[in-house]
Amino acid sequence: xxxxxxxxxxxxxxxxxxxxxxxxxxxxxxxxxxxxxxxxxxxxxxxxxxxxxxxxxxxxxxxxxxxxxxxxxxxxxxxxxxxxxxxxxxxxxxxxxxxxxxxxxxxxxxxxxxxxxxxxxxxxxxxxxxxxxxxxxxxxxxxxxxxxxxxxxxxxxxxxxxxxxxxxxxxxxxxxxxxxxxxxxxxxxxxxxxxxxxxxxxxxxxxxxxxxxxxxxxxxxxxxxxxxxxxxxxxxxxxxxxxxxxxxxxxxxxxxxxxxxxxxxxxxxx
Numbered sequence: 001x002x003x004x005x006x007x008x009x010x011x012x013x014x015x016x017x018x019x020x021x022x023x024x025x026x027x028x029x030x031x032x033x034x035x036x037x038x039x040x041x042x043x044x045x046x047x048x049x050x051x052x053x054x055x056x057x058x059x060x061x062x063x064x065x066x067x068x069x070x071x072x073x074x075x076x077x078x079x080x081x082x083x084x085x086x087x088x089x090x091x092x093x094x095x096x097x098x099x100x101x102x103x104x105x106x107x108x109x110x111x112x113x114x115x116x117x118x119x120x121x122x123x124x125x126x127x128x129x130x131x132x133x134x135x136x137x138x139x140x141x142x143x144x145x146x147x148x149x150x151x152x153x154x155x156x157x158x159x160x161x162x163x164x165x166x167x168x169x170x171x172x173x174x175x176x177x178x179x180x181x182x183x184x185x186x187x188x189x190x191x192x193x194x195x196x197x198x199x200x201x202x203x204x205x206x207x208x209x210x211x212x213x214x215x216x217x218x219x220x221x222x223x224x225x226x227x228x229x230x231x232x233x234x235x236x237x238x239x240x241x242x243x244x245x246x247x248x249x250x251x252x253x254x255x256x257x258x259x260x261x262x263x264x265x266x267x268x269x270x
Contacts, residue, residue: 003027015040038200042207059135059268061160062088063146067096068162069106070266071121072135076155078128079268085156087124091117095137106137138264140164147177151269158268167258175243176236176253180265185236188260189250193235201230236263 003026011022011033017040025043029035059072059079071088073079090111094100098109107118115123117134125132144164148157161177179185187193205226209219231238237250237260244252253260 003031007031007033011036011040038204038207041204042211058158059132060085060088060156060158061148061266061268062092062157063148063160063162064089064092065096065139066141066144066162067092067100067137067139068146068160068264068266069095069137070135070160070268072131072133072268074130074132076152076269078130078132079158080155081128083124084128084132087120088156091120091134091137095139099139100137101139103134103137107134135268136264136266138162138266140262140264142166142261143170145170145173145177147174147181149181160266162264163260164262165258165260167256169256169258172252172256172258173260176249176258176260176263179239179242179249180236180263182242183239184265184267185239185263186234188236188263190231190235190238193231198227202227205230236260 003023007026008019008022011017011026012019015022015037017025021040021043022036025036025039026033028039058074058076059070061068061070063069069088069092071084071091073084078084091106091109094109094111094117095106098105100106100109107116107121109117111117111120121132121134140162142164143166144162146163147161149159149161150156151158159181161180163173163177163180165173165176167173202223205223206219208226209222214222232240232248237248237253239249241247241249241252
């Protein structure tokens with residue numbers, strides 16, 4: 001099939017691959033974007049495996065009580081607008097009051113002035129002339145630790161973490177929040193990894209081993225080793241602790257008598 005230049009550019013932007021590599025992968029995949037990404041990962045042509053649907057929204061993160069939100073904008077110029085910052089905080093407070101967990105529930109929440117979150121965002125977007133949206137929202141139950149990180153002192157916080165836990169060592173939980181902010185885990189435990197995601201990683205690991213010319217009989221062992229490394233990369237409790245890299249976050253949590261029950265990490269900008 002004919003491969004469009006726009007599709008080649010999209011694949012290059014998503015993977016960092018060269019133009020000819022991207023075109024070849026799309027041709028081999030018969031235009032299937034996700035399959036082309038896999039082909040590039042297996043061959044090593046991709047400089048970095050980036051999710052094609054990665055959210056590149058700018059903006060800010062804000063917290064109140066047990067709530068954390070990400071209010072997105074197109075540029076960091078809007079992110080430091082005083083009215084935009086005020087709205088972000090108002091949304092976080094309203095989400096916490098209402099106990100709304102999730103983006104859709106948060107959009108329906110009423111602010112203190114009676115407007116819904118969706119209405120307030122629509123009004124400020126029309127006023128500023130830039131796309132503004134509630135990118136994400138969460139309200140975690142029980143005891144939590146919240147960490148907000150500024151990437152730039154001239155901008156509002158753009159990385160936000162909330163950790164729900166059981167136990168009494170709040171100082172340790174804050175270290176876990178810092179770990180999440182810096183290491184970007186996607187799941188709490190390996191059991192939380194969706195079956196289709198795991199199957200995809202296994203397939204890529206196996207095909208990569210074959211591409212590298214590994215003997216057939218040792219490929220299963222190689223695959224298991226790479227899946228283990230995958231878990232350590234994406235699962236919080238299996239990540240080596242930033243505070244003590246000889247132990248996992250899960251092992252240290254056990255030592256501190258802490259059970260992490262849930263976490264969220266929102267990030268605005270690059």
